Amino acid sequence: MGRPRRTSKGVVSRRPTLRPARALTFLVLILAIVYGLSRIGDLPGGESVVVSVYDGDTIRLSDGREIRYIGMDAPETGGYRPAEYYGEEAKTLNSSLVLGKHVTIVTDVESTDAYGRTLAYVFVDDLFVNEALIREGAALSRSYPPNVTHQDLFCDAMNEARIEKRGMWADTAAWMIPQEEAASHIGLSKTVVGRVIASEMTSSGVFLNFGLDYTTDFTVFIPDDYLDAFSRGGIDNPAQVYRGETIEVIGTLTDKNGPSIRVTSPCQIYIRP
Numbered sequence: 001m002g003r004p005r006r007t008s009k010g011v012v013s014r015r016p017t018l019r020p021a022r023a024l025t026f027l028v029l030i031l032a033i034v035y036g037l038s039r040i041g042d043l044p045g046g047e048s049v050v051v052s053v054y055d056g057d058t059i060r061l062s063d064g065r066e067i068r069y070i071g072m073d074a075p076e077t078g079g080y081r082p083a084e085y086y087g088e089e090a091k092t093l094n095s096s097l098v099l100g101k102h103v104t105i106v107t108d109v110e111s112t113d114a115y116g117r118t119l120a121y122v123f124v125d126d127l128f129v130n131e132a133l134i135r136e137g138a139a140l141s142r143s144y145p146p147n148v149t150h151q152d153l154f155c156d157a158m159n160e161a162r163i164e165k166r167g168m169w170a171d172t173a174a175w176m177i178p179q180e181e182a183a184s185h186i187g188l189s190k191t192v193v194g195r196v197i198a199s200e201m202t203s204s205g206v207f208l209n210f211g212l213d214y215t216t217d218f219t220v221f222i223p224d225d226y227l228d229a230f231s232r233g234g235i236d237n238p239a240q241v242y243r244g245e246t247i248e249v250i251g252t253l254t255d256k257n258g259p260s261i262r263v264t265s266p267c268q269i270y271i272r273p
Contacts, residue, residue: 002005048105050098055207056090056138058117059098061105068117069130070108070147071154073141073189073250075168075175081188085175086168090138093167097129098122108147114182119147134158137167140191140250143265145226155267162270176248181209182259192219192261195246199239206238206248218259220249226264233266246272 048061056074059067075084077091099148113119122129130150132140134157134258141154176184179194198209205224211217222230222238235241248270251261263269 017057029041047102050100053091053095053099054134055087056094059094059103061103066106066115067105067120067122068113068115069133069139070119070121070131071140071142071144071151072134073142074133074270080205085171086138087166090133093136093138094129094133097127097132098124103129106117108149110147110246119144130154131157135161135166137161137165137169141267142189142250145264145269148265151265151267155265158181158267174250182218182253183226183255185253186252186255186259189251191248191250192218192253193246195249196220196242196244199243200245201237201239208239214257219256219258219260220251221256221260229264231268235266242271243268248272 039150048063048065050059051062052060054060054066055077057069057072061067074090074094075087077083077087088190101124105118106121106123107119109120109183111119128150130139131153134141134154139156142152143151161167168175172191176191176193179192182190182192194210196208197212198208198214200207203224205227206222207214208220208222209217210219225240230238231238249261250268251263253259253261
């Protein structure tokens, strides 16, 4: 008990003191609260301020996290990968939407990528940044399962940008590549244009062949696991639908018996009129 003291009105009161055990408990509680607040920035979602914009689909937050936008792919601006057409314009638009602003970060099934970046949908108040960039033609809709919550919305946004010739869609010849050049872009995300001359549905999926030699020429592969997505879009037999058509295919080029793109969404393929 503390020493009695006299108040201004002459009434004696006692100043409460904390016993050692209680004082220790109180200190631990305060430290726990402070530590908890310091960890808010480590949560997968949440709100923070954008302090840097790297390109059209990657930003850094004030809490140190790097954010890679989900469900889309913007042109490269250089650095680790070659600079691409409309890369700087996409970065400028992204900056105008988010730089210096409070953003809300929402994750999907997988919250980080192989580089440790947070994979997220980004909002500034009511503005859905991912969608806005795609709708303005500054990025392409890209399906990266299992993070596909808004993929139908993104696909619709890209189709609108294509029809209205917004952004990069105003000059597709500047960034799409012919099938003959596919082998020169292994490891990169590209849109390849070519005519499907042969196709086959197998137990593992659908193969679309763009040349006479399927072991060396450009090929598109649709795994069996993703054929349901095509059926929901009214394409029950992709092998038949795409055979003989000139198409645009969006995806990452890999070397599997020649250049190949793995397709998981019908939005990755567009039949040219």
